[in-house]
Amino acid sequence: KENLKLFRYALEQRQSLIKKNFLKTSDGTLFAGLNTALVDNLINQLYREDKFSSLKESKSSIALIAIGGYGRGELAPNSDIDILFLLPEKNNKLIKDRLEKQIETILYFLWDLGFTVGHSTRTLNEVIKDCKTDQAFLTSLLENRFLAGSETLFSNFKSLFEKYLN
Numbered sequence: 001k002e003n004l005k006l007f008r009y010a011l012e013q014r015q016s017l018i019k020k021n022f023l024k025t026s027d028g029t030l031f032a033g034l035n036t037a038l039v040d041n042l043i044n045q046l047y048r049e050d051k052f053s054s055l056k057e058s059k060s061s062i063a064l065i066a067i068g069g070y071g072r073g074e075l076a077p078n079s080d081i082d083i084l085f086l087l088p089e090k091n092n093k094l095i096k097d098r099l100e101k102q103i104e105t106i107l108y109f110l111w112d113l114g115f116t117v118g119h120s121t122r123t124l125n126e127v128i129k130d131c132k133t134d135q136a137f138l139t140s141l142l143e144n145r146f147l148a149g150s151e152t153l154f155s156n157f158k159s160l161f162e163k164y165l166n
Helices: 002-025 028-048 068-072 093-112 124-131 135-141 151-165
Strands: 063-067 081-087 117-123 144-149
Touching (some): 002 028, 028 063, 028 144, 063 068, 081 093, 081 151, 124 151, 144 151
Antiparallel strands (some): 063 144
């Protein structure tokens, strides 16, 4: 609860500064970019929290990927945040349970801060399989960026997804 209050206060302060800047400049692109950076930093901070790092292996077993408009870096006020939680194909049960807890904690925290979060949790193979049947999901993946976690897993995703598109 205390952490939530601190995050909420810091978020409100930074959102206020971004809004003041927008009112001075009327620069919507800058506003969306700063808003995106603010949420990126928040998600990275949540990911780095000590409670998530109790298992070293779990840190390298997930990639958080911004997709859709958020992946494009254009996060307007009150826009939803679309995140793909990407997992490798195989995890032992302990790591899988820790990853699920980590994902839940991040999502609950974002919801408690008032964000609308579109999210999915998939393995690399599930991503490609679902692209074949879900046009909206495929389209959202066209705009993607790495947020946190395993850069190797993200790189594998990029390679596999580009191969699928070609």
